[in-house]
Amino acid sequence: MFFQKDIVFSKKRVYLCKRLGTMDNKQKALELGQKPVGALLWQYALPAIVAMTASSLYNIIDRASIGQMVGPDAIAGLGITLPFMNLSAAFGAAVGVGASTCISVKLGQRDYETAQHLLGNTVSLNLIVGLVFMVVSLIFLDPILRFFGASDATLPYARQFMQIILAGNMITHMYFGMNAVLRAAGKPRHAMYATLFTVGCNILLVFAFVWWLRWGIRGAALATITSQTMALCWQMRLFSNKKELLHLKRGIYRLKAQLVKNIIAIGVSPFLMQTTSCIIVIFMNNQFFRYGGDMAVGAYSISNSVVMALFMFVMGITQGMQPIVGYNYGARKYDRMLRCLWLSIAAATTILLLGWSLAMLFPRQIARVFATDPTLLDMSAHGIVINMLVFFVVGSQAVITNFFQCIGKVKISIFLSLSRQLIMLLPLAYVLPLFWKLDGVWYAMPASDFGSFAMTLPLLWWYLRKFKAYGEKDNH
C-alpha cells in the first residue's frame, strides 16, 4: 500500500511540475522506475506516434496530389528529389541536434550566458550552412539531379520542384534548428505544436495550390516552404520574448570557435546517418531507372511512401521506449527493461502485421491513391507486394536496434541500423538484378529486411543471457 501511495504522490508532483514546465529529473526518474511499463510506453510513445504519423500523412497527401494532378513523370521526378531533401536535412540535423544537446547541457548547469550564445550561434550557423548549400546546389542543380537518376522526362519536374525548395533552404534549416532548440529549452510541447502546425498548414496549402489553383509540382514545393515560413515566424516570436531565459538579443550571433566545435562534434553522427540514407536512395533510384526506366522510379517512390508511412508507427514506438529502457537499464531494473523491450516488439509487429495484410490484400487500391496511369498502377501494385513481402519482421529489427542504442551498446546499434539499409541492401540490389532484371531490384528489399532481422536475433539472444545471469545473481 505504501508503494501505491508513493506512486499517486509522484503522479501529482509530475502533473504539477508539468504544469509549471519544470518536470525535474528526479521526478521523471521516479516515474520511469515505478509506473507500470505498459502505461509508461503508451504515455511516451503516443505523442511521438502522433507527430510521426502527421508528417507521413503530409508526405502521402503531397505525393498523392502530384500523382493525381500532374502525372507519372512528376511522381518519378519527386522520387529523384528525395535524396536531395535528405542531404539538406542532413546539414540541418548536424546543426540542430548538436545545438540542442549543447544548449540543454548548459541550461542544466544554469549557465544561461553560454546557452544564450549557443542560441545565437545556432542561428548564424543555420544561416551560413543553409546559404552555402542553397548556392552550391542551385549552380549545379542539373548535373546533381542527373547523377541522382533523372532522365530527360523527369528532369524538368525535379528541377521545378528543387528550385523552390532550395530557394527556401535557409528557412527550412532555421525551422528545424529552432524546433530542436525549443525542445532543448524545455518546451517540447511548443515544438510539437510547430510540427503539427506545419503539417496541417501544408496539407491545406497543397489542396489550394495543387488541386484548386493547379500550380503543379511547384505548388507542392511552395506549400512546404510557405508553411515552414509561418511556423518559423511563430518560433522567432517565442524566442524574442525577453522574459524567457533563452531569447534572441544583440551580441550573441558572432561564432565562437569552442561552441561551434561542440555543436559539430555532436552533429557529425546524425549527419552521417542522414547521408547514408541519401546514398541508398540515390543508388536505388539509379538501379530502378537502369532496369525499368522512369516508371520504375515512380513505382519505387510510391511503394516507399507506403512503407515509410507504416514505419513511422514503429519509429514512434522506438522513441517512446528510449527513456524507459535507458533509465531502467541504468537503475539495474532489468526485468522492467526487458518487459519494455518485449512490449515494444509486440506493439511494432502487430501494427506492421496489420499494414502488411492490407498491402497484400489491396495493393492496387493503395497504388491508386498515388497514380492514375495504368502502367504505373500495375508496376506500383506489383512493387508494393514485393517490397513488403516480409515487412512485419522489420518491427522487431528496428526495436532491437534501438534497444542496443538505449543501453549504450553504440557499436552494435550502428552496425544493426546500417545492416538493413547499407550492408545488405546495396550489394543485393546490385547483384540480384543481374539475374532477375527489374524484379531483382524489387526482391533486394525483402531479402535485406529478412537478412538484417536474422542478424539481430543471435545478438539479442547473446545479450539476454547476460541479463538473465545478472538477475539471478541479484536474487540470491
Next chain:
Amino acid sequence: MEKKIIINVGRQLGSGGHDIGRMLATDFDAQFYDREILNIAAKESGFSEEFFEKNDERKGFLRSFLHLPFSNTATSDSFYQNNFSQEGLFKFQSDAIRKEAEKGSCIFVGRCADYVLRDFPNTVNIFITASMQFRIENVANKLGVSTEEARKVIEQGEKHRAEYYNYYTGKKWGASQSYDLCIDASILGLIETEKFIAEFVRKKLDMTRTSQTS
C-alpha cells in the same frame, strides 16, 4: 577557520592530486570527494553506481551516436531529450556536487567541480601537475605495470579527461587562467606541496574576509 570553504582540485593523471586532496581535507576539516561523488549521484538518481563509473570523466566520439533519433526524414525529430544520455548523467553528478557543497566545507577532485561551483563563495581552484617521470612512476607503482604501459594509461586517460572537461565547461582543461593556483607537485613532493597549497588557501580566504569586514 569556522567559515565554509570549497577547494576544487584539478589534476593531471598520476600527479598525486587525489592524495593532496585527501590531506587538504584533514587540514581544513572538510569532506573529501573524488569518486565518492559518483556514489552520491547514483543514490540521488536511482541509477546504479556502475553506470556512473562507466561514464566517469570520459566522452568518446562513438558515444555521440547516442543522440541519434532513429529516423531518416527531416520531419521526424526525436521527441524526448534523452535524460539518461551522458549529458543527463553529468547533470545528476553536478547536482550532487552542488548539494554536497551546500552542506559544508568540501574538497572536490576532478569532475569539472570548478565549473559546476563557479557561483559559490569561498572557492579555491587548484590545478596540480607533475613531471612525466614522476607521474609514470606513480601510476606504475599504483597499478603494478611497466613504465611503458603506465605512459599509455596516462596518455589515454588524459585525453579522455581533457575532452570531458572541455566539452562540459567550454574552457580548456589545465589552462592556467582557469585556476587560482597551478603547481608542479614533483618539485616539493606531495606533503610539502599540500602545505604550500593550504597556506595559499588560508591567505586567499583571509583576504576575502578582511575585504568583507572593512
